[in-house]
Amino acid sequence: MPFKSKCLRGLVAMVWVLIILQTGRPAARAQDYQALSLEDCLALARQYNPVLGASREKIQELLADYQAARSKFFPRLVLLSYYDRQPPNRFSSGGGLTNIELFKREGYTGVTGKQIIFDGLKTYYNTQAAKTGSKAQKEEVQRTAEEVAFTVTEAFYRFIEARENLKVARETLQQRQGFAKLTEGFFKAGKVTHLDSFRAQSQVSEAAQAKVEGENAVSLAREILARTLGLKEQIQVDIRGHLPQEFAAAADIESLWQKALKDNPEIKRLDIELAQSQALIKAARGGYFPEVSLQASSDVRHRDLGGTKPEWLAGVFMEFPFFEGGLTKAQVAKASSQNLQLLEKKRDRLNGLKVDLTAAWKDQENARQGVVTSRQTLTTNEEAYASAQTLYRHGKAIGLDVLQAQVELTGSRFNFIRYAVAYEIGKARVKQIIGFGQLEASQQGDRGGAQK
Secondary structure (H helix, E strand, C coil): HHHHHHHHHHHHHHHHHHHHHHHHHHHHHHHCCCECCCCCCCHHHHCCCCHHHHHHHHHHHHHHHHHHHHHHHHCCCEEEEEEEECCCCCCCCCCCCCCCCCCCCCEEEEEEEEEEEEEECCCHHHHHHHHHHHHHHHHHHHHHHHHHHHHHHHHHHHHHHHHHHHHHHHHHHHHHHHHHHHHHHHHHHCCHHHHHHHHHHHHHHHHHHHHHHHHHHHHHHHHHHHHCCCCCCCCCCCEEECCCCCCCCCCCHHHHHHHHHHCHHHHHHHHHHHHHHHHHHHHHHHHCCCCEEEEEEEEEEEECCCEEEEEEEEEEEEECCCCCCHHHHHHHHHHHHHHHHHHHHHHHHHHHHHHHHHHHHHHHHHHHHHHHHHEEEEHHHHHHHHHHHHHHHCCCCHHHHHHHHHHHHHHHHHHHHHHHHHHHHHHHHHHHHHHHCCCCCHHHHHHHHHCC
């Protein structure tokens, strides 16, 4: 009996250990998303973002198109087999009646092969166009990766902005609650009017409203970041980060534009697509030339009259469509039109990118200058608020002066946060347009997934 009780207690202990381990695993997995840095967020987005995943999968589709176009370089073999029954009273091949008995059943099994020798280089240029299309999609993946990286960076700093604003709102609420208690004490002592007490309570209500709005903004920013990363809905996300401390000036706009012309993946993709369209024009013009092919067949034909006879055929064939209703001409015109459309699209996109780069550069520089101004204003308002409180306690200032100082101090703190976040977002936008500020999606995505 003692031995059995010991075994039972040991078994119960093992069960409890397994239950604790199983319940602890989801918590451990959830903690992986509770202290994410910006680099962690970018790595997760490269791994889980659905837009980027679809863009990567598009490469496989274009590689399949390349294999399909390349398949025409190889011979085509066809196995054909059939069984046929003929009416016994049919006419002969000459159309007239005959005394010779005709066959009634026929079976056929044969293999035919066709190898294209020359088709106006249509297969060659179609293959080159398909191969070039997969290269263009790789640049599109890079463009998508940088766009996703900018979106994640913006969501990350919007999250920081919401948290910092909430922190300011909570501190402001505490300040105004303390001032309201002080004003209430002065009112009871007969030093201020009831209006001062009402004003102080009104400021407390406004601060409480700002705190509620700040909490809701944090929840929204957290949800936006999680959805941008592509994580599952039930996973909670939190970040570790702070406002930037250094605000360097951006390079001049012309040097940035020259780098964008060299490294921007969208411009690279358009250049590759132009080369692809040139190959498609040459492929379409191949329809003006005859098709030369080597064809052969070997088969066995069995009839109820005449028995089984092997047959074969081999030779070089040339097909020249001397009339096709203008099909080739229309295909060439279509390919040429698509090439001109790409030229105009590239010209328009260059203009748009130059405007986008200028706007991002302006936003970054404006935010940088705004940080300098708001810092100075913040220092001034902090001193003004401290002075107003001191004077109010000694009866040399009224409550309205303190309330005004509180409002100005809170506004300057919000302005500093707004400009600091705008600086980082503008900086990320400039890097996105230039095209070399973010990591490659294909290589860094695998590395980020391995780290996580």
